[in-house]
Amino acid sequence: MRAAILENNQLKITEIAKPSPGRDQALVRLTAAGVCHSDIHLVKGDWPRLALRGPTAMGHEGIGVVEALGPGAEQFLQMGDRVIMGLGGLGGGFWCGACEFCLSGRPRLCHAAKPLLGTYAEYIAAWAKALVPLPEQVADREVSLACGGLTAYSAIKKLIHYGVSPGRPVALIGAAGGLGHYAVQIAKAFGFMVVGVDLGPDKAAFVKQLGADYALDVKEALECVHQALGGVDGCIVFTPKVTGFELGLRLLKRGGVFIGVGMPPATDPPMTLHPLDLAQKELLITSSAVGNVEEMRELIQLAARGKVSTHASLQASLSELPAILEALDQGKYTGRAIINDLSR
Ligand SMILES: [Zn+2]
Ligand SMILES: [Zn+2]
Missing domain, CATH: 3.90.180.10 (Medium-chain alcohol dehydrogenases, catalytic domain)
Known part of the structure; x- marks a missing residue:
C-alpha cells in the first residue's frame, strides 16, 4: 500500500x-x-x-x-x-x-x-x-x-475549568488559522464573547464571518480591547510566535487566565514576563495540547x-x-x- x-x-x-x-x-x-x-x-x-x-x-x-x-x-x-x-x-x-x-x-x-x-x-x-x-x-x-478541532475544543473547555464563565470576553490569537477558526466557532457555541485577533483585514473579515463578536487586527488589538472591554478574562494563543504570546498576556485584565497552545520553533526567544506583573495582575498561566x-x-x-x-x-x-x-x-x-x- x-x-x-x-x-x-x-x-x-x-x-x-x-x-x-x-x-x-x-x-x-x-x-x-x-x-x-x-x-x-x-x-x-x-x-x-x-x-x-x-x-x-x-x-x-x-x-x-x-x-x-x-x-x-x-x-x-x-x-x-x-x-x-x-x-x-x-x-x-x-x-x-x-x-x-x-x-x-x-x-x-x-x-x-x-x-x-x-x-x-x-x-x-x-x-x-x-x-x-x-x-x-x-x-x-x-x-x-x-x-486541530480537538486542540481548540480542549483549550476552550480549560477556560471554563479555570473559572472563566461563558458570557465573559475571551481573546483568541491566531483566530483565522487552522486551530483558531475552530476555536471561534466553539467559543461561540459555548456562549463566550469572542475577540478574534489575527493579521490583516482579510483574516479579520474571515474571523467576523465565523461569528466573532470582535475581529481585530494584531496592530489595533491592544488598544481596542482595553478601550472597549477593559481587558479580557481569558486568552488562548494559537499563533506559533512568541509575539503572539506576549500580546495575549497584555490583553488580559486582572485575574485573567492565559492558555498557550501554539508551539514556536525552539530557535524563537522565550516569552518574557516580569514577576511583578504576574503578582500585580494575579494571572493564571497555563498551556493546552490536544x-x-x-x-x-x-x-x-x-x-x-x-x-x-x-x-x-x-x-x-x-x-x-x-x-x-x-x-x-x-x-x-x-x-x-x-x-x-x-x-x-
Ligand atoms: Zn496535529
Ligand atoms: Zn495511564
Whole structure:
C-alpha cells in the first residue's frame, strides 16, 4: 500500500506492507487524512524534543472505515463503522487507563501513552479505544477535527475549568488559522464573547464571518480591547510566535487566565514576563495540547449539530503531500488541507 514515510528530514511517498490489526486494534481503510501544521515542524526538525528516530509513518488526523478487527477490538467497534482518529497523535495510540493522569482525564501525560501516527496511508491498524464512531452528518472533509478541532475544543473547555464563565470576553490569537477558526466557532457555541485577533483585514473579515463578536487586527488589538472591554478574562494563543504570546498576556485584565497552545520553533526567544506583573495582575498561566477521547466525542456531537465546521481550502491526493507541506510552510493558503485520495 502507499504511505508517506519520514526519514532524515525527507518525506517520501512509498510502498509499504499493509498492516494487520493486533490485540485491541482495528484495521481502518482511510478515506481522508488531514494535513496538520505540526507535520511541517516534524519534517523540518523544529522541535528537537519531539525528534523522530528512524523511518516513521506520518500523519495523525484520519477518517476511515473499519475493515477488520483484531482480538478484543469487537468490544469497542463493529466492521463497517466509520471512525475518526488522531487525538493530535499524542496518546492516540495507547494509554494505560489506570494511572493518576489517565484517571484524571489527561491520558496524554500517561507514561505508557503511545502516539497515533500513519494516517497518510491507505490503511492503518489503530487502537480501538481511541477511535470515535462518526454520525453520517460529519463528512470526510471534517477530518481535521481529529487534531486541530480537538486542540481548540480542549483549550476552550480549560477556560471554563479555570473559572472563566461563558458570557465573559475571551481573546483568541491566531483566530483565522487552522486551530483558531475552530476555536471561534466553539467559543461561540459555548456562549463566550469572542475577540478574534489575527493579521490583516482579510483574516479579520474571515474571523467576523465565523461569528466573532470582535475581529481585530494584531496592530489595533491592544488598544481596542482595553478601550472597549477593559481587558479580557481569558486568552488562548494559537499563533506559533512568541509575539503572539506576549500580546495575549497584555490583553488580559486582572485575574485573567492565559492558555498557550501554539508551539514556536525552539530557535524563537522565550516569552518574557516580569514577576511583578504576574503578582500585580494575579494571572493564571497555563498551556493546552490536544485533548482526550471523551472531548473528541463531545466535539463530534457539536459538529453533527452544525455548530463547528472545517474551513478546508484544499483537497488533494497523497502524492501531492510534499508540495502541500512546502506551500503551507510558506503561508500560501489559510484553512486546512485534506488528502482525500490515499491511493495515488
Ligand atoms: Zn496535529
Ligand atoms: Zn495511564
